[in-house]
Amino acid sequence: MDLQQRINAFVELGKFLKQFSVEPFEKNSAVLHNDLFFDGFKHQLKLAHEHNAWFTKENLIYSIDGWSKSLTERNINQWIENYSFKEIKPNKVAIIMAGNIPLVGFHDFLSVLISGHDVVVKQSSNDKQLLPFLGKYLETVEPEFKGKITFTTGKLEKFDAVIATGSDNTARYFEYYFRYKPSIIRKNRNSLAVLSGNETEAELEGLSEDIFRYYGLGCRNVSKLLVPKDYDFEQFFKAMYKWHPIIHQNKYANNYDYNKAVYLMSEFAMLENGFLMIKEDSSYASPIATMFYEYYEDAAALKEKLAADSDKIQCVVSSGLFDTEIPFGQTQNPQLWDYADNVDTLAFLLKIS
Structure with a gap:
């Protein structure tokens, strides 16, 4: 053949x-x-x-x-x-x-x-x-x-x-x-979004697709936000609202209720809107129905940090901040040449022939 x-x-x-x-x-x-x-x-x-x-x-x-x-x-x-x-x-x-x-x-x-x-x-x-x-x-x-x-x-x-x-x-x-x-x-590996605070409504709605598609279970789902100091989450939550029916999925709702109870009993500070919680945390991997966030002050220092953590990151979503960034709303639409973990699978397979 x-x-x-x-x-x-x-x-x-x-x-x-x-x-x-x-x-x-x-x-x-x-x-x-x-x-x-x-x-x-x-x-x-x-x-x-x-x-x-x-x-x-x-x-x-x-x-x-x-x-x-x-x-x-x-x-x-x-x-x-x-x-x-x-x-x-x-x-x-x-x-x-x-x-x-x-x-x-x-x-x-x-x-x-x-x-x-x-x-x-x-x-x-x-x-x-x-x-x-x-x-x-x-x-x-x-x-x-x-x-x-x-x-x-x-x-x-x-x-x-x-x-x-x-x-x-x-x-x-x-x-x-x-x-x-x-x-x-x-x-x-996990994916993250770097926000500047100047995103359009359409970009943030695209981000909601990156977050909620497949209930956030994929490595290309955004599980963490990096935001500038004093970032206002009001527009972010507004853009997420189109996904509010997700709470009617029993498995998702169970995870939401469980994690919310854990955070409340542990007295962790968080924000939530009835179907998504956001919590300040340095980790990249967040539980289902939870989005971690972290503040950054300097874009150059942030790039160095993400480069050092590249083995933990699958995708970076942003607009005009990174050379290899993915546009908002596109993490779950990779091309055939977008390899997982940036390892060229086809080159590996042809090399062992």
Whole structure:
């Protein structure tokens, strides 16, 4: 199977996913193998939500819409144009996936297969319904994928390299266990926003998407604000209000009530609006329904601090303050060439060939 065959298969997968990017789902007769897979994928979406209450239909559709837009021939070619795929020797690459947001490990899955390797996937129990089904779709579109895609619930065996995502604690285990294999080991990271106080209403509303999408469970969700001294949070809270229905999600509400009780009993100073608490804290990782904030006085010193903490940070959202900043509202819409932890997954995979 050559590179173009692999590209074509993922482009067809993008067309298949596009049918599920908005409600109501509409079957497109031009999509390959729809009679076999359309109704089945609808059922898998239902199962994904039933198995994991964080995976609401809205968030499942949001994730699928993003991948349907990424998996076009133009996007894939733009992504891979600067890499050399000559003389690829297929290896078996194991992927240990997280399960915090829907299809969170799909980029690694795509990268392994587009590079010409075989993949063996160990999924999180929180996100195990969708990807095996999409793997079957790929095998039907391009039969030469058969035998190259494996899912396992047991011990990983007979693999040549590994990509593993987990917490800081599990990363230490991964680093030891996979010490003799080429590997990418990902740890905890968080995203933050640097505000100047001059943000527009539209920018702050965009920030609300960065904060609340997927209930804040992703590493690309903003979990901390860096604000200038005497920052007025009134406009911030006003822009967050569009997300107030989130408190009606039971799991989110339980986290809100629990963390609020902890803060009150501990007599921590905080501000809250009925569905979000903000608390001054030096940490980057905040609990669900809580946003940490910290004041800064000097932009240059702040840049030095963030550079020193770069191994803890996934994204920085701001407007005109940083060279690698992400615009407000765009953290959950990465391009194919936006690699997690800034580690070039495709370069790693082509190097082990």
